[in-house]
Amino acid sequence: MKAEPQALSGGVKKRKKGKFVQYFKQFDLQLMVIPGLLFILVFNYIPMYGVLMSFQDYNIFEGMMKSEWVGLKHFSMFFNDPRFVEIMRNTIVLSLFKILICFPAPILLALMLNEIKNMAFKRTVQTVTYLPHFLSWVIVAGFAMSMLSTDNGSLNMALEKLNIIDEPINFLSKPEYFWTIIVTTNLWKTIGFNSIVFMAAIAGVSPQLYEAASLDGASRFKQMFLVTIPSIMPIIVIFMILEIGNLLNAGFEDLLLLGDAAILRSVSDVIDTYVYRVGIGSARYSYATAIGLFKAVISLGLLTLANYLARRSGNSLW
Template sequence: MIKRLIKQWDIQMMVVPAILFIFIFSYIPMYGTLMAFQDYNIFKGFWHSPWVGFKHFRMFFDSPDFWTVMRNTIVISLLKLVVGFPAPILLALMLNEVRKVAFKRIVQTLSYLPHFMSWVIVAGFTMSMLSTDNGSVNILLQALHLIREPINWLSTSDYFWGILISSNVWKEIGFASIIYLAAIAGVNPDMYEAASIDGASKLKQIFLITIPAIMPVIIIFMILAVGNLLTAGFEDILLLATNPALRDVSDVLDTYVFRVGIKSSRFSYATAVGLYKAIISIGLLTMANLIARRSGNSLW
């Protein structure tokens, strides 16, 4: 192995920046998890701040915010998984069936563009559309006589989850479909031709050839999605849920850590909440990988 590394030194050097990036921004910050077990004081530092064991974890579990935050995190994450995960797969399957190359490229380009917009732009666009003052959604619904007066969409908790999930799907569906389109492109065209000769319709070809062919890719991304199940979102929720009235349905683990850690300067408590989330995520990732291993497709 050492001989191969020496022979490929120029190629191996290309990996060094990525390794350094991960080491600096992912591994070194792990040192900061010590704060979860301390009453951390920025003037005393890590080694002189008093150790308190699992005090901050118990405070979080006993907090009245615990069940609200966990409910919002789990519900929003499951909605993103159930709605957002199959959406790019469906888009990729539909684009694969388009025979007009020009139309296909236009649709692909338009669906990719939102991914490259920051959440600040997307949130501003969403707020403009849903505004009670000349918002296009309210104007359209009034023109169709579906509502009499404009609805304040972003101040009503009943609509927040739907708006959040819709915005996420619109922003990421096109870019996420690229991987599935690449996997579909690797399917042998002779299989479709043979199925067509045997009388299989386009729908049967999708279910019997395309989906089984890209199933390994789907399973890998499903494992990663389950591992990130407690990552319900941060930027999107922070920017869309500007109204304090939405906190009961919008406060998730990431926004809660930001609120208590940065705004309230409770660094040790926020670190404990973040560490709790990381431990649960590792458990979910391991469980999903073990289940996926039975199908012959797993991360390790």
């Protein structure tokens, strides 16, 4: 009986020794991981020290160590801000629109491309839809402004030719059109590149499943619903979890470039643009940091909740 603890400790030592041996055998591979770990450490973990500003009246000349501690003062100011409800509404509504429209669109595009047999046409469509992703938001915003312009804007010209309108409409100065413009430009810019992951997942589906479904009399349309979609469902669930976790990330560059006009602020200001205006524009660093911390905590909670619900269906991140 006395020999058992020694045997157990010997087994643990052997396992630890085996892990170290395996680590050194893969030393060249481990070196490849180090740049990524350093990137995460420098840009994701070290800056977390700055969240202390949200509990201070930060003074840029005195630094964080000497600035006055004020507790939850800045959080309370944000919750009592007259624009709090408006900013949260814009953030949540825009995010929901992007999830409802821009999330399923790449899946549908991948499913349709998978059904195309003409490879030349398929590659052409892929190239055309991928290209907008590589354009900066400055260029995309320039395209949108040119297309929606009242002076020779293609959309106004088309509507006039079709006798739908009598005179040009300044779409970028009317709040009622803004959310539609933002969602449409995001869809155009992201649909092609986001479909790559789903195309790769579809390519990994076993051809034997399609053969079995075909022998059972399933058409190509039915095979899509009975074979393709269930096979890529784990990928869809994982990306959906990430989208829910990013619910408060309604966008920044697109909203700042297309919705900077004062007349659009009531529908274009979201958490990120508001933080930029008060933090950088007004130098209210502690207040902006408090808003950012609030957003991060809510996002973490949403991500955890979405992962918990997904785990019950058998698919989750952890």
